[in-house]
Amino acid sequence: AQSVSQHNHHVILSEAASLELGCNYSYGGTVNLFWYVQYPGQHLQLLLKYFSGDPLVKGIKGFEAEFIKSKFSFNLRKPSVQWSDTAEYFCAVNNAGNMLTFGGGTRLMVKP
Amino acid sequence: DGGITQSPKYLFRKEGQNVTLSCEQNLNHDAMYWYRQDPGQGLRLIYYSQIVNDFQKGDIAEGYSVSREKKESFPLTVTSAQKNPTAFYLCASSIKYNEQFFGPGTRLTVL
Secondary structure: OOOEEOOOOEEEEEOOOOEEEOOEEOOOOOEEEEEEEEOOOOOEEEEEEEOOOOOEEEOHHHOEEEEEHHHOEEEEEEOOOOHHHOEEEEEEEEEOOOOOEEOOOEEEEEEO | OOOEEEEOOEEEEOOOOOEEEEEEEOOOOOEEEEEEEOOOOOEEEEEEEEEOOEEEEOOOOOOEEEOOOEOOEOOEEEOOOOOOOOEEEEEEEEOOOOOOEEOOOEEEEEO
16 A cells, blocks of 8 residues: 655744755655645645656745656755744655555644 | 545544545545544545445444445435544545545544
């Protein structure tokens, strides 16, 4: 069974700091990769996704993620965080014919 | 306005009672899902359905049941057999194997 690991459970940053959240998965075949975000009191929503093509994916609100197949990783980045980025972030993976598997989530707090 | 609705937003249950959580979508998606969210554990799949009148168990189906009589609706029943039902429950839908769209969730508390 595939698994997804998010190594940072809690991250605290000051505004304007750079962000990188790690995501590693276990499945060796073709995968689709997603980052979701859950802002306080809001729906879980899609930040970005990778299916194929350019491994550097741009999402909403200035986020990007890089798929590194050799490292089984799909890390999320943002050059300069804002207080409004405070949220919980989830990495998710599916392979063809399988369901989404979610990581345990990373809670990000950005201090103003 | 397309989307997924879940009701109620908060639900309280006494021990030994069954409760049913509602999930409705008007996105014309074939697939629907139920997840349970617990702090530090991410989302865990309870049940999913890829077509009307068909559904499969996810990773943590014990103590839960579902039905899929209509494309738009996928209710989840939390039975008295579920030993630790207090959690946040999320419903989602998708075009098959594509990105999932989530509802606002139902927070269930057992008293």
